[in-house]
Amino acid sequence: MIRTVKSIIRYLLERIISVIDPRKFYAFNANNLLILTYHRVLPSNHPDLKSEQPGMYVSPQTFRMHLDEIKKRFELMHLDDWIRAAKNKEPLPKYACAITFDDGWLDNYEYAYPILKELKVPATIFVVSSFLGTSYSFWPNRLNRLLGKLDPKLLNEFINSEEGAWLKDIMHEGQPITAKLDADMINQIIESCKTHNENELNSYIDRMESRLDESVISNNVDLMSRHHLQEMIESGLVRVGSHSCHHKRLLDGLDKNEIDDEIISSKEVLQAMLNMEIDLFCYPNGDYNQYSLDVVNENYSAACSTMSGWNTPRTNMLLLKRIGVHEDISSNKHKFLARLSGLL
Ligand SMILES: [Zn+2]
Incomplete structure (x- = not known):
């Protein structure tokens, strides 16, 4: 309302x-x-x-x-x-x-x-x-992709493990998850995570990924390379x-x-990479x-x-x-x- x-x-x-x-x-x-x-x-x-x-x-x-x-x-x-x-x-x-x-x-x-x-x-x-030309992903994207893929059973297992304690604290007082998380819920979790610093969050997500099957972990390339940058710079725009x-x-x-x-x-x-x-x-x-x-x-x-x-x-x-x-x-x-x- x-x-x-x-x-x-x-x-x-x-x-x-x-x-x-x-x-x-x-x-x-x-x-x-x-x-x-x-x-x-x-x-x-x-x-x-x-x-x-x-x-x-x-x-x-x-x-x-x-x-x-x-x-x-x-x-x-x-x-x-x-x-x-x-x-x-x-x-x-x-x-x-x-x-x-x-x-x-x-x-x-x-x-x-x-x-x-x-x-x-x-x-x-x-x-x-x-990060230029690497497969680095920012932590909100990594976490978003992971949480979107996990079914309730896997999520519950994870938040009840030692590696998942940080996430349990953030997700509604550790209540069991009964359905797949939707975009709104994932966004709320990401917002709540911002009380932690980026190093902490990246290492939490590293540990989260280490427990999971390879197929769940994304291999997206999110960021541009120096070649993309150079081409755009040459246009003058x-x-x-x-x-x-x-x-x-x-x-x-x-x-x-x-x-x-x-x-x-x-x-x-x-400056050295782009000669400008x-x-x-x-x-x-x-x-x-x-x-x-x-x-x-x-x-x-x-x-x-x-x-x-x-x-x-x-x-x-x-x-x-x-x-x-x-x-x-x-x-x-x-x-x-x-x-x-x-x-x-
Ligand atoms: Zn930024």
Whole structure:
């Protein structure tokens, strides 16, 4: 009931806000920069859709609709060109927009790049240097795939084993599972897992996989290789930024040497690999502490956060704001335009 009321209120707000041009909310600024954040672009028949969280993807059709709507209202620019012009006090458009993708998913190359090329839209991809060209999967995808495949008998056996104790704590007070988990339940489990750190979760999932039959364990290739990146870079439409070496949270729990490594080595590795200057950084999960901000400041000209909003040349360039867009909140024009306003 509460859910229905909330979705009706949201629907009405989307309709009201979308009839107002989102630029009107920021017309008092001389120069605006809207940065959009995408992760994955997956068509409706893609097998990964079953094991992906709703906040992680848009369909190719939705992505194309977004770019068409953006083109009517904004000047699309490479993010680093806008940063350079802002720092040098050069002329800037009143309304600029930069497209960004986080993590370096292979589907960015397969489904987003053809649309970027067709519509001649520039974009920046923030890649995780140590994962490029490997079969690494992020823990939510690994866990999602595993939980989606396990039948209740296997799941019960697992959560009652020594290796499964962590999952028992997370799943409704250890009640026996009577049916296969559906997508909503799996999403709730993944959200609850976020209290653990990524190293812990990966080692829990390693141990979970070690108990299971080979056929249950996925061998998906999720991320792009350096060859995909190089091809996109050569088109002139795609530029690359660093999203760290291992997607670690750059917080106080991480040793200063490790923070240095994640921020500085990723830049060095990518520069050597791609033979180009890497001058933009993006904080994994949007996490940072004062030390990581200082190291980013010494090594990059700007960095993207997960804070929501628009930017101007006066915004802190180490904490650029972005608007995250994904299918369930931007699948039609009204929802998308309302989302762009930064109010929803
Ligand atoms: Zn990321």
